[in-house]
Amino acid sequence: MIDTYLKSRNKAALEGLRPFLRNVMDVQQGRAAKPEGVDEEGNIIPAQEAVGDPDYFYTCVRAVFPVPAFADVEVCAAEEGAAAVGVWG
Structure with a gap:
């Protein structure tokens, strides 16, 4: 796959x-x-790194063939996509 x-x-x-x-x-x-923050109850919310581009949506398709780019959809680097949606378990 x-x-x-x-x-x-x-x-x-x-x-x-x-x-x-x-x-x-x-x-x-x-x-x-x-950035790191504090919620209304005083709990510290850890800082979060940027993941992908906020202007884009991401997904991963597992198939027997590589899915090509089409219409409004682009193929992105595995590192960028995996950071946004994770990897198959």
Whole structure:
């Protein structure tokens, strides 16, 4: 099986893969870095590193073939995609 990480500014384009492909991870949006903070109860919220590009949504497709880029969907580097959506367990 081949894992292909995909990204798009159009969330619906990635979610639209589900009816056609069996193994599609949940779509996740990239995020900007967040500084350490404190919530209303005084709990410290640890800083979070940036993950991917906040303007893009990410998913991973596991199939017997590499999924090509199409329409609004781009293939992204495995490191970028795995940071955003994780890896298959």
